[in-house]
Every structure is written in C-alpha cells, then in structure tokens.
Amino acid sequence: MTEESHLTRKLRFGAALGKEEACRLDRLVREAVPVPARTDLVVQYQATEHVHVVKSGVACRYKMMPDGRRAILALLLPGDFCDLHVAILDYMDHSIGTLVDCEISRVSRNEIECMLTHYPLINRACWWATLVDEAVLREWLVNIGRRRTDQQLAHLFCEIYVRLKAVGLAGDHSFRMPFTQETLGDLIGATQVHVQRTMAQLRGAGLITLQDRVIAFPDFDALAGFAEFEPGYLHLGGMAPGPDGSHG
Amino acid sequence: MTEESHLTRKLRFGAALGKEEACRLDRLVREAVPVPARTDLVVQYQATEHVHVVKSGVACRYKMMPDGRRAILALLLPGDFCDLHVAILDYMDHSIGTLVDCEISRVSRNEIECMLTHYPLINRACWWATLVDEAVLREWLVNIGRRRTDQQLAHLFCEIYVRLKAVGLAGDHSFRMPFTQETLGDLIGATQVHVQRTMAQLRGAGLITLQDRVIAFPDFDALAGFAEFEPGYLHLGGMAPGPDGSHG
DNA sequence: CGACGGGTTGAGCCAGCTCAATGGGCGTGG
C-alpha cells in the first residue's frame, strides 16, 4: 500500500477521518494529469464541470488587473482543492492557474457531491479547509496591506514552510521554492526589481539562504519573529496562543 | 406583519427561501441588544458560546498589529453573521468589534445547529454567505495590495453602497457612512492624514460629496469606473460579465 | 553561437508616511 495522499494528510487536521474516509479521499486523487507551468485550470466567470485538486506542483488563484498586472490571491499546494464549493456561487470570481509544472486531479462534481453526502466527516473536513482558506486570506490581507516588503516575503516563506510541512513536503529547515522573482512580486504586490533587492537583504541578514531553488533558514524562529508570523491562522493544531488583543 | 429582516433579505440571494425559512430567520434576529461603538464582540483566540448577527450599525473583523495599528479585515453590515462557522475551526483567528453603535443579536450555537440541520435551504444560504465573505476578502486583497489610495476608497464606497442596497439600506445615490477618517485608514491601510487628503481629492474631482456623514455620488458608474469596481465578486445576482482574463 | 529567460545593479522619481500645528463642532461644567 502506498503512502497516504497529501489531500488526506491535510484534511486530517479538519476532522478525525477513519480508514474508510482516508481511502475514499486517496482514491479521489489516484489519477492525475500533468499540467505545464502557466496554464489556466479555471477562468474567471466561467462555470466549471469538474473540481480540481493539486497532486503535485503549485497553482494559484489570481485576478488580472486592467493594466495587465497579475494579483495572486492564494497559493494552492499539494493536497489543496482548487474550486470545491463554487457550485454554490454559480461562477468563479477569479481564475486559477499553475505556477509550475503540476499534476492535477480532475473529479466530476457528481462524484464530489456523492462523497460529501455519504461521508459527513469528509464533508466537515472540506468545509474546514474552506474556512482555513478564508483565514489565510485574512492574514494575507494583513501581510500585503500592513507589512514592509522584507517582512511580507519572510511571512510568505514561513507560511509555505508550515503548510508544506503539514503535508510532509518540507525539509528540516528548508523547502523547494521554484518561483521566479516576478511570481514572488505578483504574490506580494511588488515589482521584480524590488523583490530582488529585498531577497538580497534577507540573505544578507542571514535570515534565509537560497540555493538551487531551495530556500533554507538556519533559525525559523528568527525568521518568524522578523515576519511577525503567528501560525494560529493556519488552524493546523497546537498553534494558538492565549487570548489577546482588543480595542484599546 | 413587520418588514423582512436584513438577514433574510441578504440570504435570499444565496438560496430560494420559502415563507417558512424566512420566518425562521427573522425570528433569529427578533431580539437584539444595543452595543456601543468600539466594543469587542469576540476576542481573538477565544472560543465563543454564541453566534452574533448584526441587526443595525456596522461591526468589523480586525487584527491588531504588534505596533498597535489596527487592520480591519471585513465590514459586517446589517444582516451579516459575525462568527457563524467558527465551531469548525475551534477558535477565532481574529477579533470582532463594533465600529459605531449597533444592535446585535446573540444566538446560541445550539439553536443555530438545529436550524441548519432542519432547513437545508438555510444551510445552503449560510454557506453561500461564507463563500461570499471569502470572495470579498479576495477583492479586498486586490484593492489593498494593488490600487492607489484614491481608488481604494472609491472601491470601498462602491462595495458598501451595493451591499447596503442589497438589504435595502442605501439611498438612491447615497448612503450613511459614519466612519471617522482614522477608521477609513484602518480599512485600507493608510494614515488618517492621507485619507483626509485623498477624500478631498475625490470631492474635488466631483466623484463624491459628503455632508452630515452621508456620502453621495452624482454618477455611480463614474465612481465605479475610477475604482475599477466590478460587482461580480459580491455574487448578488446579475452582475457577472462574460468570461475574461487568462495567463498572458 | 545566438536567443532567451531569468537575476543583478544603478539612477531618479513620487505616493504615501511622519511630525506638527491649527481649526471647528459639541458636550460638560461653572
């Protein structure tokens, strides 16, 4: 028997899945088609027949600005649903595309519906995943809107690391980060030139190193502290500090 | 019989509610307690006993930054749930507070659970509402991260107008906007001083007028065009243009 | 070996910030 799918590993954080549920989920992503980098899976305003799951690689939600800039609104890592619940909204309000070469599982909406009604725990886990997506969006809104570029990048790296770690795809203090500087810019809303300078600064400060597309950090806590990264919003278990904050 | 609640009016966009469902929802918000401005309803990382619904006034989701700045992550207008599905996430990853004097309905989690299991249409409508919240978050991410301050403010006003209109609380080309410039700053991530200058500029350009806390605009389309506002993301019906956008 | 897709570096500019002071409406107390 092969190892558990990234999808199942992720959804385990959202509900106490049994052997049967895990099997059902693993089966969902057994088959996957290769999709080259920079390919759209779903185009804004189009209704979709299928539900997509990332099996390997990285995809993203994005919107194009009138002036041609691309705003990346979410990263879709292995084990992430791309468009699970759009049926409720009638149409997508954004597009989804691959950032690097991917393997994508396409599942018919029927099969999903069937699974969600027959397995309440899977249903719950899927809604959990949707709510976590929303929580991530809130933290991105903070990140993009309130932090300096160097912090934004550091925060992004912390998040990717923790998320990859949760599905077993990160190294000890490192992970593969196959994005171009331009993509990083689209992620945080900065220009490629400024990303370059800021990355150089982070490297100079000893917070990260970069070699062969692998990003590593000697001291995760230092990086997290610098980025004001608090993983509670990822809801991956055991990460919530005590109550805090208020109007003041 | 009194008029339909804002809650019901909003959720009608998410599912074809019948008379029975509407009654059930209206009953949910029959009772409400007054809550003064700048009061926390829910504090980050705390588990909550009750579900909150805004009956009148305006509340917000927010997070405090380490340096004391407040990042407002969502506006909660009359008819909006504040914390409907947190039970699935165990704890809140942000706080919720009133921006102005409000009336808030507090409903026990039990009653909500009961309603959601007995009325599938209400259940669907509630999930529709959370998915719309997520869509709004994505658009805010674009707004905060990619647009100039003048566009950000204009976009915010367009959104508030359309959302208030949907629940019957906006005027013809105007709505009550009881926020201070500092609150506007916390909404878009700008300083109060810069909000002031930008508002003056919008007024100077004839895009908006402001009198007695009422914001008005002679030409909504002009304002929307200036802000690049496209209401499709609000999923309030009949607002989606044809398919568009792709990787270049 | 030339083209191309990235990364690196330099120079000048501007939107939005900080600091700071002023003004006006309004409630409260004398």
Next chain:
DNA sequence: CCACGCCCATTGAGCTGGCTCAACCCGTCG
C-alpha cells in the same frame, strides 16, 4: 452664557520605501 476640553478634520513640510526605466550579466537550450 461662556469656558474648557475633546474629538475629529485640515493643512504644511520634509522624508523614504518602493516604483520606473534601463543596462548588464549569466546559464541553458536549440
């Protein structure tokens, strides 16, 4: 009725993070 204080809006002056434009470099691949 006035004086005071408070909250909020307004205005000015200088600073800077991040942008634009423009080279140049380097590894890879046909």
